Amino acid sequence: TQTIQNYKEANSWHQRHDPLAPKRGAVAPDFELRDVNGENPVRLSSFNDKKPVALIFGSVT
Amino acid sequence: MSLRHLYDKFNGQVQFLVIYIREAHPTDGWNMGSEFKISDPKTFQERRKVAGMCEAGLQYGIRTYVDEMDDAVMSAYAAWPERLYLVDQNGRIAYAGGIGPFGFAPMELNQAINIQLKGEPIGT
Numbered sequence: 616t617q618t619i620q621n622y623k624e625a626n627s628w629h630q631r632h633d634p635l636a637p638k639r640g641a642v643a644p645d646f647e648l649r650d651v652n653g654e655n656p657v658r659l660s661s662f663n664d665k666k667p668v669a670l671i672f673g674s675v676t
Numbered sequence: 677m678s679l680r681h682l683y684d685k686f687n688g689q690v691q692f693l694v695i696y697i698r699e700a701h702p703t704d705g706w707n708m709g710s711e712f713k714i715s716d717p718k719t720f721q722e723r724r725k726v727a728g729m730c731e732a733g734l735q736y737g738i739r740t741y742v743d744e745m746d747d748a749v750m751s752a753y754a755a756w757p758e759r760l761y762l763v764d765q766n767g768r769i770a771y772a773g774g775i776g777p778f779g780f781a782p783m784e785l786n787q788a789i790n791i792q793l794k795g796e797p798i799g800t
Contacts, residue, residue, distance in 0.1 A: 637752075638769065652724070666689060667762055
C-alpha cells in the first residue's frame with residue numbers, strides 16, 4: 616500500500632512540474648547555487664559563456 | 677555509456693555540473709532498499725554534507741552544487757529523481773532528457789553534445 620502511495624505521489628509531482636520544464640530551444644531557467652561547502656554561490660548562466668553545460672541532476676539514492 | 681565515459685570524452689569541451697537534489701529513496705521516505713542508507717536531509721547543512729559525500733564518491737572531479745531546501749531548481753527542471761540537460765552557449769536548452777530512472781539516457785546526451793559541438797543550431 617505504501618509503495619502504491621509513493622508511486623501516486625511521484626506521478627502527481629511530475630504531472631504538476633513536467634509541463635513547465637524547459638524544452639529544447641527554451642531559455643534555461645537560471646538560479647544561484649552554492650557548492651558542497653555552502654559557499655561560492657554562482658549563477659548557472661555563468662557557466663555557459665564559453666562552452667556548453669551538461670547538467671546532471673541526481674541524489675545518492 | 678556511463679556519465680564517467682561522457683566526462684572523460686568531453687571534459688574540456690563541455691562544462692559538467694552535478695546538481696544535488698532531494699533524495700529519491702531515503703530511508704525515511706520511498707525506501708527501496710538502496711545500498712546507501714541515507715535519510716532525506718532536513719536542512720541545507722545536512723543536504724550539502726550528503727552532496728559532498730556524493731561528490732567525493734563519484735571521483736569524477738565534476739563540480740557539485742546543491743539545490744536549496746525549497747527545491748527551486750529541481751522543480752523548475754522537473755528533475756526529480758534524476759535528469760540530464762544540455763545548455764548551449766546562448767543559455768538555451770539543447771537537450772532535455774527524460775525523467776529517471778527509465779528516461780535517464782547518457783547515450784542521448786552524448787548525441788546531443790556531438791551535435792552541439794558541430795555547431796548545429798537548435799532552433800527556437
